Amino acid sequence: MKVHEYQAKALLAGYGVPVPRGEVAHTVDEAVAAAGKLGSLPVVVKAQIHAGGRGKGGGVKLARSIDEVRDLAGKILGMRLVTPQTGPEGKVVGKLLIEEGLGIARELYLAVLLDRTSAAPLIMASTAGGMDIEEVARTRPEQILKQVCHPTLGLLPFQARQLAFGLNLTGDAFRAFVKLATDLVRAYVALDCSLAEINPLVVTNEGKVVALDAKLSLDDNALWRHAEFAELRDLSEEDPLEVEAHRFRLNYIRLEGNIGIMVNGAGLAMATMDLIKLAGASPANFLDVGGGANAEMITNGFKILLSDANVRAVLINIFGGILRCDVLAEGVVTACRELAPKLPVIVRLTGTNVDQGREILSRSGLDFIVATDVADAAAKIAALRLGEVAAQAGANR
Amino acid sequence: MSILIDGNTRVVVQGLTGREGGFHAAQMAAYGTKVVAGVTPGKYGQQVNGVPVFNTVRDAVRASGANASIIFVPASLAADAVMEAAAEGIGVCVCITDGIPALDMVRAKAFLKDAPTRLIGPNCPGLISPGKCKLGIMPGPIHLPGPIGVLSRSGTLTYEVVDQLTKVGLGQSTCVGIGGDPIIGSNFIDLLELFEADPGTAGVVMIGEIGGTAEEEAAAWVRAHMTKPVLAFIAGQTAPPGKRMGHAGAIISGGKGTAAEKMAALAACGIPVVKNLAELGRMAKEVFAKVA
Numbered sequence: 001m002k003v004h005e006y007q008a009k010a011l012l013a014g015y016g017v018p019v020p021r022g023e024v025a026h027t028v029d030e031a032v033a034a035a036g037k038l039g040s041l042p043v044v045v046k047a048q049i050h051a052g053g054r055g056k057g058g059g060v061k062l063a064r065s066i067d068e069v070r071d072l073a074g075k076i077l078g079m080r081l082v083t084p085q086t087g088p089e090g091k092v093v094g095k096l097l098i099e100e101g102l103g104i105a106r107e108l109y110l111a112v113l114l115d116r117t118s119a120a121p122l123i124m125a126s127t128a129g130g131m132d133i134e135e136v137a138r139t140r141p142e143q144i145l146k147q148v149c150h151p152t153l154g155l156l157p158f159q160a161r162q163l164a165f166g167l168n169l170t171g172d173a174f175r176a177f178v179k180l181a182t183d184l185v186r187a188y189v190a191l192d193c194s195l196a197e198i199n200p201l202v203v204t205n206e207g208k209v210v211a212l213d214a215k216l217s218l219d220d221n222a223l224w225r226h227a228e229f230a231e232l233r234d235l236s237e238e239d240p241l242e243v244e245a246h247r248f249r250l251n252y253i254r255l256e257g258n259i260g261i262m263v264n265g266a267g268l269a270m271a272t273m274d275l276i277k278l279a280g281a282s283p284a285n286f287l288d289v290g291g292g293a294n295a296e297m298i299t300n301g302f303k304i305l306l307s308d309a310n311v312r313a314v315l316i317n318i319f320g321g322i323l324r325c326d327v328l329a330e331g332v333v334t335a336c337r338e339l340a341p342k343l344p345v346i347v348r349l350t351g352t353n354v355d356q357g358r359e360i361l362s363r364s365g366l367d368f369i370v371a372t373d374v375a376d377a378a379a380k381i382a383a384l385r386l387g388e389v390a391a392q393a394g395a396n397r
Numbered sequence: 398m399s400i401l402i403d404g405n406t407r408v409v410v411q412g413l414t415g416r417e418g419g420f421h422a423a424q425m426a427a428y429g430t431k432v433v434a435g436v437t438p439g440k441y442g443q444q445v446n447g448v449p450v451f452n453t454v455r456d457a458v459r460a461s462g463a464n465a466s467i468i469f470v471p472a473s474l475a476a477d478a479v480m481e482a483a484a485e486g487i488g489v490c491v492c493i494t495d496g497i498p499a500l501d502m503v504r505a506k507a508f509l510k511d512a513p514t515r516l517i518g519p520n521c522p523g524l525i526s527p528g529k530c531k532l533g534i535m536p537g538p539i540h541l542p543g544p545i546g547v548l549s550r551s552g553t554l555t556y557e558v559v560d561q562l563t564k565v566g567l568g569q570s571t572c573v574g575i576g577g578d579p580i581i582g583s584n585f586i587d588l589l590e591l592f593e594a595d596p597g598t599a600g601v602v603m604i605g606e607i608g609g610t611a612e613e614e615a616a617a618w619v620r621a622h623m624t625k626p627v628l629a630f631i632a633g634q635t636a637p638p639g640k641r642m643g644h645a646g647a648i649i650s651g652g653k654g655t656a657a658e659k660m661a662a663l664a665a666c667g668i669p670v671v672k673n674l675a676e677l678g679r680m681a682k683e684v685f686a687k688v689a
Contacts, residue, residue, distance in 0.1 A: 119506045151507035222498035251643045266643025267551020270632040288643040319553040375675035
């Protein structure tokens with residue numbers, strides 16, 4: 001789960017990480033009031049959306065007067081902000097963070113993430129703050145310092161000092177950084193983060209170390225032990241169909257193509273997407289109904305994938321193990337009776353109770369296209385020539 | 398021959414009294430697996446399909462001589478169940494449970510360092526040595542005893558692959574689902590080592606997916622240490638970056654962990670890579686023609 005910058009800063013501040021003074025604003029008046037409360041100029045007006053690269057897209061601006069705050073807030077609120085991470089459609093800005101401007105001496109980078117290889121949190125620091133860290137990792141990997149945290153003890157003081165020396169920090173800034181890095185790892189663990197990133201982490205002209213930006217991703221698997229996170233969720237940042245699917249315990253991700261898919265199991269769902277691409281078409285979604293799906297979940301899944309107006313055909317690919325083919329078939333028949341989709345539905349079933357499943361499909365009197373295996377399913381997708389339809393539509397646009 | 402489990406494996410089911418645990422314990426027993434005990438705290442004295450239930454893994458092991466365990470307990474309790482199995486010296490522990498917080502697994506894995514236990518999973522279908530023992534939730538009948546080892550981060554995709562292998566007459570020594578989470582007990586390399594050492598395994602099919610660098614690391618290991626042929630498949634060639642594709646570990650983040658990168662790394666290490674899932678069985682027949 002992603003949270004906004006202002007929420008991430010509030011969470012981190014709770015663990016002692018210094019952040020700039022600031023307040024969230026939903027309207028121009030609130031923005032002006034927030035700037036007034038800060039009592040100092042300049043202030044920074046920052047768009048709050050769940051995507052990085054906001055500065056490049058014009059979503060972060062410095063205001064030197066209250067009038068400028070009013071002007072900038074009016075321009076940024078409601079704008080469709082396009083950044084390298086939003087995709088071409090961008091995201092509409094509904095909230096601003098109004099923050100005190102700081103005198104910046106140095107910009108650093110600091111992040112904690114989960115290192116799969118060492119099975120522990122990994123803290124990364126760099127003198128190349130404020131830049132695209134992936135670019136730094138590619139071109140100047142020697143500028144990235146790393147420490148693997150202890151799986152239960154966290155970041156040890158000597159490790160924090162090694163990072164601070166590596167960043168050429170001295171005096172107050174050195175001590176402040178050691179505390180901040182330790183607190184950041186403590187927060188990462190206590191909040192069940194999958195990523196905690198501060199870019200840039202700044203050293204101010206006064207020698208203070210402050211998180212000028214903050215990005216947190218919280219582990220979806222751990223949300224049950226953080227009831228307080230429920231109110232941090234901003235559904236307006238998520239795809240409505242994905243939110244709907246989540247309610248039915250379905251794993252759905254919307255994609256760009258026109259073949260809707262429903263599969264049991266994430267690996268097989270990804271492989272089915274790939275299969276469609278190789279057949280010259282393009283998947284409209286990822287939908288994993290899981291191993292334990294019942295007829296109702298199948299029906300709901302089918303409804304959701306048909307709600308996508310781009311869908312021109314459906315491919316159902318089920319390898320029955322725990323999810324029996326007869327259960328799947330009943331769900332599909334129920335959904336088709338209810339929704340009466342006027343598009344081709346290709347069904348590939350195999351595994352547990354496959355004969356009963358196929359029987360249910362053929363007895364239904366509905367017009368399913370039955371595929372015997374994945375090769376056959378791919379051939380039937382190719383025969384629909386929907387890739388060409390999509391390309392033609394694109395050319396016409 | 399096979400790896401990790403065979404006809405002598407004695408299984409304790411952690412979470413036997415739950416719906417999933419009870420169902421799959423019966424399925425495993427029907428396959429011929431020796432399911433000797435169950436554990437659910439507070440339910441000592443009960444029986445499920447004739448299998449006695451104990452309060453602790455310690456009691457279950459003492460009474461039944463179990464040397465393997467399979468875990469079906471809820472995600473919030475699963476890491477503790479793994480550590481309990483490890484503390485009692487269980488040799489092979491399979492954790493089926495999906496949705497365990499990643500940091501719980503960080504701590505459990507640290508605990509396992511001092512234990513003799515090999516953990517498979519979590520968030521996995523388990524493993525099967527066809528004809529001998531099933532310690533998992535996969536459909537038994539699709540498997541065929543034979544010389545091919547199968548390794549995968551996925552569940553149903555593994556069934557698809559096994560089904561294709563069986564249909565072209567390539568039986569399996571052991572099939573292992575290592576799990577779709579970012580932190581898992583055993584990685585590809587751990588199991589490739591076992592397959593390399595197993596006289597009953599002539600070649601290995603490795604099924605990876607987007608996210609992390611486990612496939613790249615495995616590719617380098619295969620080039621340096623493996624004498625048996627390996628065939629690979631990577632799911633997620635069309636997956637968009639930044640989206641978690643069902644499995645907690647299946648995400649392209651920071652531009653890393655793409656299928657293209659993994660396929661290139663595998664090919665660079667001389668490992669044939671199947672691009673089209675529909676062709677896996679046919680390619681396996683070619684690649685393993687000399688050894689199987």
